Amino acid sequence: MMSSVTETLPRGSDAALNAPPLDMRRLRKKRGSGNSLAAHGEPMVWLTGGALTLALVMIIALLGFVIWQGTVTFWPVPLVHVELADGTLLMGEPTRDETFKLEEAAIDRLAPGLQESARKAMAESAGVIHRRLLRTGNFDLTGTHFHWVDDYAVTKETRPEFAMVVERVEKGRFYGIPQSMIAAGEPVAEVADENDADEARRTIWDAYQQHHDAVTARREEIERLLKHEIGHEAARQANARLEMRAAELKHGPNSPEHQEAKKTFEAVLVEVGERTGEIRARAEKLRAENARFSITLATAQGVEKTLGMDEIVRMYPANRLSTGDKWSLYFSRWHEFFFDDPREANSEGGVWPAIVGTLTMTLAMALAVVPFGVLAALYLREYAKSGPITSAVRIAINNLAGVPSIVFGVFGLGFFCYVCGASIDQIFYPASVADNNPVFGKGALVWASLTLALLTLPVVIVASEEALAAVPNSMREGSYACGGSKWQTIRRIVLPHAMPGIMTGTILAMARGAGEVAPLMLVGAVKLAPELPVNLADWSGSMGPIPTGPLHLDNSFMHLGFHIFDLGFQSQNSEAAKPMVFTTTLLLIGLVAGLNVTAIWLRGRLRRRFVTGGF
Known part of the structure; x- marks a missing residue:
């Protein structure tokens, strides 16, 4: 009360000069008696700021994880050839690794030679075992795409210089080492002696690079002929048949309109048959030309398989790529992903139809x-x-x-x-x-x-x-004052x-x-x-x-x-x-x-x- 009175007195007046001094301790005690930590608001500031920070961290972490995993998908990795203690030979791309604890009962079930290696590996790595997942491909030969490889079971690991990653039109990836090649029906090179194997494989790789683009162009032309041109002819035939059916439903089965539509359908059927035969002949000619190009590769187990070059989407020696080659391959895969159709049950190829469908549907x-x-x-x-x-x-x-x-x-x-x-x-x-x-x-x-x-x-x-609701009413009133109608006000003032x-x-x-x-x-x-x-x-x-x-x-x-x-x-x-x-x-x-x-x-x-x- 004393302070409020003093504040209202005119400065320099006698009453102000003779006023008793303020008791600051009593004033602080009076103000502090009604205060609490919540009254200041700082806890709520920290709570709201902390909630915002947590939300941002979660969003950034999720986006960062998706961006990292999504961008490294197409980066080429080296091929490894491993020999396991039981004599198994594998070759593939390491995709991920993990550690796990191997129970003593599981160790006892291992072969005698592996038990000591497993216990030693666990002792060296704080009781856990490290293993890698190799994408070994060759599904048509092995019936599986991936293999787990425990580090303690590996006796030998190499990176063959000419080990090839083959991305195929069907049946997934194939991993092998070139053994021979036929181009335009003539042998190009063949690995007959291991002493000259590198030179022969280098020749095969150069010949593949020389001919693959032309083979791919012919394969794409075959796909265009069979999908689009034959599809167009089939659509003509279907439309003519539907017109005949519509005439039958509308005018009766023996009416002149139905008979005319039937004659039109029969003429279209003959034309479509002739046209389809021509298209298939062109496709067969291109397919026969592509059949003159093939390459034989040997798997890690020594099994040889001959692949037609038109089956190959992309092939490259993973362990011979320079930094520039890796970036070129990386962007090539991104281009394929954006603009090609999916293949191999949507797990490979591109997503162009999904991009078009999503954009069209959203718009x-x-x-x-x-x-x-x-x-x-x-x-x-x-x-x-x-x-x-x-x-x-x-x-x-x-x-x-x-x-x-x-x-x-x-x-x-x-x-x-x-x-x-x-x-x-x-x-x-x-x-x-x-x-x-x-x-x-x-x-x-x-x-x-x-x-x-x-x-x-x-x-x-x-x-x-x-x-x-956020548009001020004054704008509406100004429009009405100028003679504007309700709709004119909405169209020219409110909506904009x-x-x-x-x-x-x-x-x-x-x-x-x-x-x-x-x-x-x-x-x-x-x-x-x-x-x-x-x-x-x-x-x-x-x-x-x-x-x-x-x-x-x-x-x-x-x-x-x-x-x-x-x-x-x-x-x-x-x-x-x-x-x-x-x-x-x-x-x-x-x-x-x-x-x-x-x-x-x-x-x-x-x-x-x-x-x-x-x-």
């Missing part, structure tokens, strides 16, 4: 969800009156965001595919229905996009409504200023939709799609009477998220698929990040348009 989802979400938010914020019904709608929207994604997948399958799609087929594609070959009455890109649009709709509505917030909702919706897997498994995502959903060479896409050009909404598609699930949990060779899981995960994260960065950049540009200076 189609965004085009579907943003207009509906923004319109719903506009009505709730600008037109709807506050009341129990509006409150119930908002609660329903918020609750919709908590529904498990698989429920949306079941709804999409039951409603979009089996109701909407089947109805479209009945109206516009009756011939396909009669042949039990639905066009839209199955999983398709359009239904996957609409299902995920429904899944992400609450995100867009909530974010858009908050953005609309709310656009950055609406873009935020779009970013969140795209990020969530691109990473969803469970609903896609029911409404269109497949393990391997024969055709891309976007085909610039085929502009015949349509949805009933609506042309869609190169966008084929009725196609199934591959998705990076589903691809990760398939690699991680449905691959017969899980160890070989594991690196691809990390690399595909890294790609999906990068893809989502790229979409988000683009949207954030657009949001920033929109926000800068409406920045006003203060004065």
